[in-house]
Amino acid sequence: MTKNQTPRALAVEALTRVAxxxxxxxxxxxxxESHRLSDVDRRFVTNLVYGTIQHQLTLEYYLSxxxxxxxxxxxxxxxxxxxxxxxxxxxxxxxxxAIFNEAIQLAKDRGHExxxxxxxxxxxAIDRQGLPDLAQIKDPIERLSLQYSVPTWLITALQEQVGxxxxxxxxxxxxxxxxxxxxxxxxxxxxxxxQAALAAEGYQVTPSQVAANAxxxxxxxxxxxxxxxxxxxxxxxxxxMLPVEALQLRPGDQVLDACAAPxxxxxxxxxxxxxxxxxxxxxxxxxxxxxxxxxANAERLHVTDRVDAVxxxxxxxxxxxxxxxxxxxxxxxxCSGLGLIRRKPEIRYEKTPQDIQQLQRVQLDILxxxxxxxxxxxxxxxxxxxxxxxxNDEVVAQFLATHPEFxxxxxxxxxxxxxxxxxxxxxxxxxxxxxxxxFVSAFRRQK
Numbered sequence: 001m002t003k004n005q006t007p008r009a010l011a012v013e014a015l016t017r018v019a020x021x022x023x024x025x026x027x028x029x030x031x032x033e034s035h036r037l038s039d040v041d042r043r044f045v046t047n048l049v050y051g052t053i054q055h056q057l058t059l060e061y062y063l064s065x066x067x068x069x070x071x072x073x074x075x076x077x078x079x080x081x082x083x084x085x086x087x088x089x090x091x092x093x094x095x096x097x098a099i100f101n102e103a104i105q106l107a108k109d110r111g112h113e114x115x116x117x118x119x120x121x122x123x124x125a126i127d128r129q130g131l132p133d134l135a136q137i138k139d140p141i142e143r144l145s146l147q148y149s150v151p152t153w154l155i156t157a158l159q160e161q162v163g164x165x166x167x168x169x170x171x172x173x174x175x176x177x178x179x180x181x182x183x184x185x186x187x188x189x190x191x192x193x194x195q196a197a198l199a200a201e202g203y204q205v206t207p208s209q210v211a212a213n214a215x216x217x218x219x220x221x222x223x224x225x226x227x228x229x230x231x232x233x234x235x236x237x238x239x240x241m242l243p244v245e246a247l248q249l250r251p252g253d254q255v256l257d258a259c260a261a262p263x264x265x266x267x268x269x270x271x272x273x274x275x276x277x278x279x280x281x282x283x284x285x286x287x288x289x290x291x292x293x294x295x296a297n298a299e300r301l302h303v304t305d306r307v308d309a310v311x312x313x314x315x316x317x318x319x320x321x322x323x324x325x326x327x328x329x330x331x332x333x334x335c336s337g338l339g340l341i342r343r344k345p346e347i348r349y350e351k352t353p354q355d356i357q358q359l360q361r362v363q364l365d366i367l368x369x370x371x372x373x374x375x376x377x378x379x380x381x382x383x384x385x386x387x388x389x390x391x392n393d394e395v396v397a398q399f400l401a402t403h404p405e406f407x408x409x410x411x412x413x414x415x416x417x418x419x420x421x422x423x424x425x426x427x428x429x430x431x432x433x434x435x436x437x438x439f440v441s442a443f444r445r446q447k
Contacts, residue, residue, distance in 0.1 A: 007041045008083060008102045009110075011048035015079040024053055024346050039220060047177075052079070052086045053345040054175040057149040059085050062131050066122050077115055080106055081122055088126075096127075148175065153353055154338070161389050166429070170387075173431040178342040181435070182222050182233045183241060184213040185301050187271035189232045191215075197227055210433050211241035212414035231301045236264045239339070239428045239438035243332055243383035244268045245413045246426075246442050252277035253327040258314040258370045261290035263297035263307075265332055270303035282326075283309045284317070314366045317373060324375045331370060333363040335384040335391050339437025342430060356390045363395050371403060371445075379409065380443045387429055387437040396425060396441050409442040 014031045018024045028049050032042055052059065059082045067073060084103040087094045100123050107119035137143040145152045148171040158167040184194040191213045198205045198217065203225070208214035214236075227233045244265050249255070251274035260266045260283035273279030283294050288311045298307040312320055314331070336351045336359055337344060367382060374380055382399070384391050400406060411426040417433070418426060425441040 005035055006102065006106075007037070007044045008048065009106055010035060010037075011045050011052070011083055012076055012079045012106065014045070014049050015052055015083065016076045018049075018053065018346060019075050019079065023344065024049060025344055042221075047091070048083055048086065050177070050345055051090055052082050054342075055086060055090065055149045056082070056346075056349065057151075058134075058146055059089075059149075061146050062126075063122070065132055066125050066129075073118075074111075074115075076110065077107065077119065080119060084123060085126070089131075100127075144171065148172075150174070150348055154348060154351075157353075157388060157390075162429075166431075169431045170429055173434070174341045175345075176342065176434075178436075179238075179434055180217050180222055181208060181236065181238045182215055182217060182228075183211070183236045183268060184215070185232055185234060185267070185271055186213055187301065187303050194227060194233055197232070198225060201225055201227075208238045208415075210238035210415060210417060210428075210435055212245065214238050214241055234264065234267065234297070234301060236268070237343070237436040238433065239435040240264060240385065241268060242411075242413050242417075242426065242428070242438060243330060243381050243440050244272075246381045246383075246411045246440050247328045247330060247379055248412070249273065249328060250279075252279045254278070254325065255281040256321075256326045256329045256370060256373060257281055257283045258317075258329060258331045258366060259284065259333055260294055260309070261285040261287070263294035263309075265330060266294055266307060266309075267297055267301045267303055269330070270298065270306040271301070273306045275305040280306055280308060282321075283307060284312045284314050285309070286313050287311065315362075315369045317369050321373055323372050325373050327375055327378050329370055329374050329378070329380045331363075331366055331380070331382045333366055333382065333384050333391075333395075335359055335363070335386040336388065337385055339385040339387045339428075339430065339439075341437075343436065356388060360390055360395055363391060364398055367395070367399050368402075371399075371406065374445045376445055376447050378445050380406065380445065381411075381440065382443070383438065383440045385436060385438055387427070387439070392427070392439040392441075393425065400443070403443075405447050406443040406445055409444050411440045411442050 010031055014027050017027050028046060062085060063081055080103050084099050087099045088096060104116060104120050108116040134143060134147050141152050141155055144155050184191040195205050195215060204218035206216040222228055222235050249272045255269050257266045257269060266281055266283040269281045285291050291309045291311045294309040298304045336356055337347045341348055371380060408424045410424040428438040430437045
């Protein structure tokens with residue numbers, strides 16, 4: 001392995017690109033796929049990338065005590081220091097000598113003597129002086145923000161929404177590694193066959209407590225399985241499978257997936273339809289490139305005969321489809337994605353309260369447009385991968401207030417999760433089942 005391909009060097013490169021606007025999950029995938037790494041090194045790079053982003057506010061706060069405000073630090077140099085500090089604080093098994101030596105060597109290899117001296121000086125100053133005590137921060141919201149690396153506005157919003165105890169439970173969960181889960185493609189196999197085949201390949205397989213035909217996998221990446229290449233499984237979070245369960249699909253249904261890319265829910269829908277009975281899912285996305293992605297996923301999962309992918313803004317659906325055409329409609333709406341913080345940790349730093357309000361308007365516009373296309377007695381499911389009421393309960397309330405032809409339905413799932421809840425809607429927080437945060441609601445059209 002060359003000096004520029006060590007796990008730490010690759011992590012710094014990936015983090016620098018993420019800081020420049022790349023998505024962490026996509027950048028990490030690209031980094032891992034373009035370098036030959038052992039399973040141990042792949043896990044180490046993944047840990048460094050996600051861990052550093054997850055604790056970004058904390059790490060930046062600590063570094064600010066050792067870097068003068070007027071000092072201009074190149075992005076990759078800052079990431080080198082943050083990766084080193086992350087290891088020292090959060091990875092018990094990594095020796096301090098290895099952390100310091102590799103960070104200083106990376107500064108030397110990639111930069112010049114001045115950068116090497118700067119990195120060396122900061123690391124040694126941290127070692128001599130120690131880090132400030134977060135417990136000394138008087139403002140409780142600021143203290144929580146720096147302790148869990150979550151913006152203050154989001155902590156305040158969660159406290160107002162679910163209370164202090166539940167907020168603390170959520171905060172304690174979101175910086176933990178995301179579980180790896182897959183869905184068995186029942187279009188071509190059974191859940192039982194998938195479980196047996198994965199176990200034979202050496203995976204630790206645990207049936208999901210959240211969704212049907214789903215499993216959690218340990219030890220190695222799911223996309224390395226022969227079943228993935230054959231289309232017998234696909235990677236999907238357990239919570240993300242619930243909106244399709246709420247549709248209560250029938251084999252011959254005409255289904256609209258209004259915001260479909262990359263096609264995880266589209267193919268989940270298609271697997272339950274029967275092309276010979278007329279079952280079909282029409283999948284919409286704004287961009288032609290993403291439509292191609294939906295089609296590619298449908299092909300890999302052997303459901304192309306039940307999928308029609310169309311490049312179209314769902315808000316402009318009147319131009320393409322007649323009224324009351326579909327038996328079922330899924331609006332898995334564009335949202336802040338704050339339920340995916342463990343999987344896409346940079347989301348927490350990118351979104352603002354103003355973004356949330358703008359997204360609410362988009363969500364309502366989509367619902368208003370597609371609701372006209374549902375047949376009487378048909379089911380409309382609205383879901384998001386966020387945990388904020390602004391994009392969830394408030395959207396549901398506004399939609400029902402202006403659409404008397406729709407009535408709320410209690411969301412049902414195959415595992416009957418949260419059966420004791422008092423609401424028709426279903427909210428999954430990251431700490432509930434160690435899965436992504438999700439919101440699912442359902443409506444039936446009366447006329």
